[in-house]
Amino acid sequence: MALLSVLLPLLMLGVMLALGRYEDLLLPQEQDPLEPAAQPAPTMSHNPSG
DSSP, X not given: OHHHHHHHHHHHHHHHHHHHXXXXXXXXXXXXXXXXXXXXXXXXXXXXXO
């Protein structure tokens, strides 16, 4: 009985992790509407005058 109380939570954790991986593979990834489609172009860096 003690062995069951140790193994059952580990088994449940494994099942939850496997279901999360299955969900990631099954469902399409949603794009963030606030994220730009392309990286912004690099701008000139500020060079302080000395």
